[in-house]
Amino acid sequence: MFNFFLYRIAQFIALILPLKIGYGLAKFCSDIHYMFADKDRRFVRENLKVIFPEKSRREIRRIRIRMARNFAKYLVDFFRFSKLDSEYVKKNIKIENAHFVTEALSKGKGVIILSAHLGNWELGAVVVALLGYPFWAVVLPHKHKYVDRFFNSQRESKGVKVIPLGKAARMCITVLKKNELLALVGDRDFTESGIAVDFFGKPSIFPKGPAALALNTGAVILPGFMVRNSDDSFTLWMDKPIECNPPVGAERKLRFSDSDLMGVINQYKGVIESYIRKYPDQWYMFKRFWIA
Numbered sequence: 001m002f003n004f005f006l007y008r009i010a011q012f013i014a015l016i017l018p019l020k021i022g023y024g025l026a027k028f029c030s031d032i033h034y035m036f037a038d039k040d041r042r043f044v045r046e047n048l049k050v051i052f053p054e055k056s057r058r059e060i061r062r063i064r065i066r067m068a069r070n071f072a073k074y075l076v077d078f079f080r081f082s083k084l085d086s087e088y089v090k091k092n093i094k095i096e097n098a099h100f101v102t103e104a105l106s107k108g109k110g111v112i113i114l115s116a117h118l119g120n121w122e123l124g125a126v127v128v129a130l131l132g133y134p135f136w137a138v139v140l141p142h143k144h145k146y147v148d149r150f151f152n153s154q155r156e157s158k159g160v161k162v163i164p165l166g167k168a169a170r171m172c173i174t175v176l177k178k179n180e181l182l183a184l185v186g187d188r189d190f191t192e193s194g195i196a197v198d199f200f201g202k203p204s205i206f207p208k209g210p211a212a213l214a215l216n217t218g219a220v221i222l223p224g225f226m227v228r229n230s231d232d233s234f235t236l237w238m239d240k241p242i243e244c245n246p247p248v249g250a251e252r253k254l255r256f257s258d259s260d261l262m263g264v265i266n267q268y269k270g271v272i273e274s275y276i277r278k279y280p281d282q283w284y285m286f287k288r289f290w291i292a
Contacts, residue, residue: 003144003147004144004146004147004150007079007147007150008150010075010079011079013025014075014076014079014080015079015080015082015083019076019080019232020232022076022080023072023073023076023232026069026072026073026075026076027069027072027073029072030068030069030071030072031065031068031069033068034065034068040286041064043285043286043287043288043289044064044067044068044285044286045060045061045064046288046290047285047288047289047290048060048063048064048280050200050201050202050289050290051200051276051277051280052280063280063281066281067280067281067282067283067284070228070281070282070284071284073228073232074120074122074284077120077122077123078120078122078123078154079154081126081154081155081157081158082157084123084126084130084158085130086130089127089130089131092233092234093127093226093233093234093235093236094233094234094235094236095127095235095236095238096235096236096237096238097237097238097239098238100222100238100239100240100241101128101133101181101222101238103241104220104222104241105179105181107218107220107243108179109176109177109179109217109218109219109220110175110176110177110178110179110180110181110182110217110219110220111176111179111180111181111182111219111220111221111222112176112182112183112184112210112213112214112219112220112221112222113125113128113181113182113183113184113222113224114184114185114186114210114221114222114223114224114268115183115184115185115186115223115224115225115226116185116186116187116225116272116275116276116283117185117187117188117283117284117285118187118225118227118275118276118279118282118283118284119225119226119227119228119234119279119282120226120227120228120234121183121185121225121226122155123226123234124183124224124225124226124236125137125155125160125183126155126158126159126160127226127236128181128183128224128236129158129159129160130158130159133180133181134161134178134180134181135159135160135161135180135181135183136160136161136162136163136172136175136180136181136182136183137155137160137161137162137163137182137183137184138163138164138165138168138172138182138183138184138209139151139152139155139162139163139164139165140165140190141164141165141166160183163175163182165190165191166191168209169209169213172209172213173213173216173217176213176217176219177217182213182219184207184209184210184213185207186206186207186210186265186268186272187206187272187276187285188205188206188207188285188289189205189206189207189208190207191207191208191209193208194206194207194208195207195208195258195261195262195265196291197262197265197269199269199273199290200273200276202290202291203290203291204289204290204291205291206265206269208261210264210265210268211244211256211260211261211262211264211265212255212256212261214242214244214264215244215256215260215261215264216256218244218245219244220241220242220243220244221241221242221243221244221264221267221268222238222239222241222242223238223239223240223242223268223271223272224236224237224238224239225237225239225275225279227275227279227282228282237275239271242264242267242268244264244267
């Protein structure tokens with residue numbers, strides 16, 4: 001219950017303050033928090049060092065500080081969802097390669113919008129939903145039910161339909177067969193049944209879900225990333241669609257060989273790497289990411 005009340009208080013403050021002041025307060029709280037978050041600092045530093053082995057400790061520290069502040073801003077944006085409308089989108093968000101969505105839907109097999117824990121993926125989902133597309137997102141349920149309801153109500157209030165992780169597979173297949181949009185993050189596995197992938201030259205665990213669903217349904221995978229610009233506006237980048245050819249007899253099959261899955265994952269792994277390398281201070285990975 002404490003976390004629930006904390007989130008509601010933070011939402012109240014975010015809604016009553018002007019956005020710039022809200023961002024400033026969030027950055028201040030972030031700096032205070034990170035003075036004491038030894039474990040988070042260590043894990044973020046280790047992760048960034050894998051991505052940028054050539055950078056000095058000082059350079060890594062600067063990225064880490066910006067990352068923490070950007071994440072604080074991300075929370076402010078999430079708490080302010082009730083203020084979002086088409087006018088806000090028009091004024092503050094630029095969409096690049098929107099035609100890729102139409103092209104992917106024209107295939108008639110559904111579209112997997114594949115993102116990562118980068119930028120503001122929650123805001124990206126809302127923007128696509130506000131554009132009028134039937135939009136579903138697989139989300140990790142919070143262990144506290146009141147917090148879980150709060151987060152899901154924020155999403156659903158803007159037209160994002162929620163599918164809880166753990167009950168997702170068959171519902172996802174249904175969504176894709178209706179030729180609708182399904183959002184998944186592809187950079188972190190929460191199921192404990194992921195697959196080892198070479199990522200930035202070291203082994204990490206990726207979720208199998210996006211690749212398995214694409215193989216099962218023939219859905220197009222469309223990488224999409226909502227990134228924050230230096231002036232706190234946003235750009236929603238849609239990358240080139242990835243089409244998969246399901247193996248013969250794949251329909252209604254939920255498991256595939258690691259070789260089949262890796263064939264798909266390798267097509268989008270490099271895309272995720274390129275965005276993380278370009279926007280390292282917006283990749284919110286506060287846990288140790290690599291296996292070794």
